[in-house]
Amino acid sequence: MDILKLNHISKVYGDKVQYCALKDIxxxxxxxxxxxxxxxxxxxxxxxxxVISTIDPPTSGEVLINGENPYKLDNSNLALFRRRKLGFxxxxxxxIDTLTIGENIVLPLTLDGQKVSYMDKRLKEIAARLNIENIxxxxxxxxxxxxxxxxxIARAIxxxxxxxxxxxxxxxxxSKAARDVMELFERINRDTGVTTVMVxxxxxxxxxxxxxxxxxxxxxxxxxxxxDSRQRFYQQILDVLSLLGGEANDIFSVRLK
Numbered sequence: 001m002d003i004l005k006l007n008h009i010s011k012v013y014g015d016k017v018q019y020c021a022l023k024d025i026x027x028x029x030x031x032x033x034x035x036x037x038x039x040x041x042x043x044x045x046x047x048x049x050x051v052i053s054t055i056d057p058p059t060s061g062e063v064l065i066n067g068e069n070p071y072k073l074d075n076s077n078l079a080l081f082r083r084r085k086l087g088f089x090x091x092x093x094x095x096i097d098t099l100t101i102g103e104n105i106v107l108p109l110t111l112d113g114q115k116v117s118y119m120d121k122r123l124k125e126i127a128a129r130l131n132i133e134n135i136x137x138x139x140x141x142x143x144x145x146x147x148x149x150x151x152x153i154a155r156a157i158x159x160x161x162x163x164x165x166x167x168x169x170x171x172x173x174x175s176k177a178a179r180d181v182m183e184l185f186e187r188i189n190r191d192t193g194v195t196t197v198m199v200x201x202x203x204x205x206x207x208x209x210x211x212x213x214x215x216x217x218x219x220x221x222x223x224x225x226x227x228d229s230r231q232r233f234y235q236q237i238l239d240v241l242s243l244l245g246g247e248a249n250d251i252f253s254v255r256l257k
Contacts, residue, residue, distance in 0.1 A: 002064075003162055003195040004029040004052065009061035011047055011218075021047040022058070022218045034189040034196045036209035038237070040244055041201075044218040046167060049199045053165050054082050066162050083108060087156030087164040087194070091171035093148045095140045095155075101147075102127070102136035105154045112159065126154045129191075130184065146177030150184065157188060164188075166198040170205045182208045203241060207234040214240055 004027070011022040021044045029035050039045045050056035051063060054070045062069060070081050087108075088094075095104045103110075105126060106119045127133045130150045135143050143151070149169060156164055166185070170178035186208045189196050198209065206212050207230050214221040222240055226233045 001031050002028045003031045003033075003066055004197070005062075005064040006052070007062040007064070009048075009051060009058045009063065011044075011051060011056070012059045020218055022051070025061070025215070025218075025220060027213065027220075029195060029197065031195055032189070032193045034186070034208070034210045035198070036206040036212040037197065037199045037215065038201065038203075038206055038212055038241065039215040039221065043215050043244075045199045045215055047218075048215065049165060049167055049197070052163075052197060053086060053088065054078060083111060084159060085162045087159070087161035089149070089152050089156050089164070089166040089169045091168040093140075093145075093152045093172075095148060095151060097140050099140075100136065101132065101138050101140065101143065101151050104140070104151055105136070105158055107155055108159045122158050126158050129188075130154050144177070145173050146180055149173060149177070149181050153181070153184060153188070157192065157194060160192070161194065164194045164196040166196065166200075168200055168202075169198065170200070170202055175204075178202070178205060203234055203237040206237050212237055212240075214244060216244055 006025055006027040009022055009025040010020065013019045013021060025048065037045045037048060047056065051058050057071050063071060065085060070078055073081055099107070102123055106123050109119045109122065123136065127136055130153060132147060132150050132154065135147055140148060169185070170181055173181060182205050185196060185198070188194060200206050209226065211223055211225045213223045221244065224233070224236050224240060
């Protein structure tokens with residue numbers, strides 16, 4: 001079953017001088033898939049994620065999430081849809097400094113008016129799954145970047161979303177923290193079955209996905225599937241990036257750890 005379906009999506013910015021950021025994108029993502037989106041800077045990958053995440057409506061075409069077009073909802077129901085059906089993870093974590101780690105994590109449930117007993121139960125479950133039980137009473141400035149991103153992931157999945165969306169989730173992390181976060185994404189996808197879409201420029205991060213979709217100049221360019229070997233998949237990602245030009249020039253072929 002398709003959780004996400006994009007039909008002929010185009011996005012044009014500007015009135016007098018128009019810029020076409022996306023051109024006729026078609027995409028189907030099945031329930032439980034973990035899909036990466038890659039492309040050179042300015043290729044439209046973040047615009048595509050913004051269209052999927054109901055933040056930026058397409059100029060033409062149709063977005064269906066679990067069979068429903070969120071852009072047909074009024075503003076209040078769209079906000080509710082976004083809060084209940086989607087989970088977001090950002091490069092810069094987007095945590096609230098005035099709240100503790102635990103309070104940040106339960107924020108979607110707080111906004112939804114859930115009972116405190118239910119929120120406490122879910123917080124314990126999620127914190128244990130993400131191995132952050134020992135920091136839930138700390139403030140955001142008292143934890144490492146890797147722990148902050150784990151907190152952001154916990155907040156994104158605590159309400160069991162239909163779709164988990166990540167924008168460069170390892171962009172502000174060192175290589176070890178990035179690997180830990182990607183292993184966490186992989187495990188959450190495997191254990192909970194949450195459909196995950198991630199924009200990344202990092203081929204190592206992308207190698208954790210089931211498949212990677214490449215876009216160039218706002219158009220579909222190519223897609224590759226992982227198969228059995230992550231090392232081979234990583235090499236294939238590098239090969240496509242070198243064809244795309246741009247960000248592959250400074251990436252060397254190294255063995256994955």
